[in-house]
Amino acid sequence: MVKAVVLGAAGGIGQPLSLLLKASPLVDELALYDVVNSPGVAADLSHISSPAKVTGYLPKDDGLQNTLEGANVVVIPAGIPRKPGMTRDDLFKINAGIVRDLITGVAKYCPKAFILIISNPVNSTVPIAAEILKKHNVFDPSRLFGVTTLDVVRASTFVAEIVGEKDSRNIVVPVVGGHSGDTIVPLLSLTKPSVSIPADKHDGLVNRIQYGGDEVVKAKDGAGSATLSMAFAGYRFAESVIKAVRGEKGIVEPSYVYLPGVPGGDEIAKAVGVDFFAVPVELGPNGVAKATNPLGSINEDEKKLLEVAIKGLKTNIDKGVEFASAEP
Numbered sequence: 001m002v003k004a005v006v007l008g009a010a011g012g013i014g015q016p017l018s019l020l021l022k023a024s025p026l027v028d029e030l031a032l033y034d035v036v037n038s039p040g041v042a043a044d045l046s047h048i049s050s051p052a053k054v055t056g057y058l059p060k061d062d063g064l065q066n067t068l069e070g071a072n073v074v075v076i077p078a079g080i081p082r083k084p085g086m087t088r089d090d091l092f093k094i095n096a097g098i099v100r101d102l103i104t105g106v107a108k109y110c111p112k113a114f115i116l117i118i119s120n121p122v123n124s125t126v127p128i129a130a131e132i133l134k135k136h137n138v139f140d141p142s143r144l145f146g147v148t149t150l151d152v153v154r155a156s157t158f159v160a161e162i163v164g165e166k167d168s169r170n171i172v173v174p175v176v177g178g179h180s181g182d183t184i185v186p187l188l189s190l191t192k193p194s195v196s197i198p199a200d201k202h203d204g205l206v207n208r209i210q211y212g213g214d215e216v217v218k219a220k221d222g223a224g225s226a227t228l229s230m231a232f233a234g235y236r237f238a239e240s241v242i243k244a245v246r247g248e249k250g251i252v253e254p255s256y257v258y259l260p261g262v263p264g265g266d267e268i269a270k271a272v273g274v275d276f277f278a279v280p281v282e283l284g285p286n287g288v289a290k291a292t293n294p295l296g297s298i299n300e301d302e303k304k305l306l307e308v309a310i311k312g313l314k315t316n317i318d319k320g321v322e323f324a325s326a327e328p
């Protein structure tokens with residue numbers, strides 16, 4: 001039995017993500033939580049002819065507890081999105097507190113669930129989640145994921161456009177580091193199958209992968225950031241976690257994880273000098289089965305990008321840890 005939960009289910013990401021989870025034959029129960037409109041979204045989705053039983057809760061009447069009890073997979077897209085001119089870090093003030101409160105609920109009501117954090121700034125909200133889980137003595141690093149799948153989805157799409165591949169799913173680009181601007185490091189030299197990017201397009205491509213989110217923020221002109229592509233990416237990651245739990249082998253997805261606590265991660269953490277970092281992760285029945293290290297064979301350009309990313313990540317991680325440590 002798989003019970004999936006979406007926290008922030010009535011939002012721009014939450015609604016299409018909940019739709020994809022409801023449509024999935026892999027989900028038996030779907031519980032939706034938000035501060036507004038979640039019962040409405042649940043009622044709407046419940047008419048879809050698929051196996052998942054859908055419920056929707058608001059904070060009143062122990063809504064968070066009812067949502068989370070028995071959950072296996074908790075996806076969190078709750079919080080405010082960017083407007084033009086904002087960085088993901090500008091969201092910290094509001095979203096840090098939202099993630100803290102929701103993770104406190106997870107720690108109390110479903111401490112063994114896989115936790116997928118979408119709320120930005122992911123570079124800081126995942127360290128906040130880790131600290132809160134530690135405070136409740138339930139932190140299992142193999143079960144806590146920052147969702148960076150959208151960066152990988154964008155990288156595949158943009159590379160495919162340049163090399164003329166019709167189906168971008170055939171192109172896999174490892175993207176490592178964090179999830180904002182120059183902390184996002186696409187390793188184009190390790191693209192599979194290998195591709196040749198014309199020299200005059202290389203820097204523009206890297207920049208587009210790092211700042212692709214800004215294209216959407218600008219185009220939406222004040223109405224938010226990526227929601228539909230994020231729902232696609234978030235669902236892809238959730239589906240991969242569920243498939244791995246059900247015993248499927250060889251599933252690799254990139255994710256922003258606490259490296260020192262996951263198999264294979266310690267060595268990478270030492271190499272990069274930060275504890276939270278996105279790498280391609282092999283998933284298994286208990287979450288992270290192995291963090292893989294693609295950094296051994298990267299080129300000089302990528303090493304420079306990595307240096308910049310690590311600097312930014314350190315600041316973002318410290319900010320998250322400090323915030324959570326200051327909490328009682």
Ligand code: NAI
Nearest residue numbers: 008010011012013034035077078079080081118119120150
């Ligand atoms: P939205 O504003 O459309 O939806 C957010 C939802 O969260 C709203 O329905 C709101 O009522 C709900 N919410 C607020 N406080 C809550 C609480 N305490 N408990 C439960 N629900 C609460 O925003 P959108 O566009 O769905 O984005 C959500 C988050 O996802 C933002 O932080 C955004 O920056 C982030 N994001 C992350 C991406 C990634 O790649 N990881 C990509 C795109 C967005």
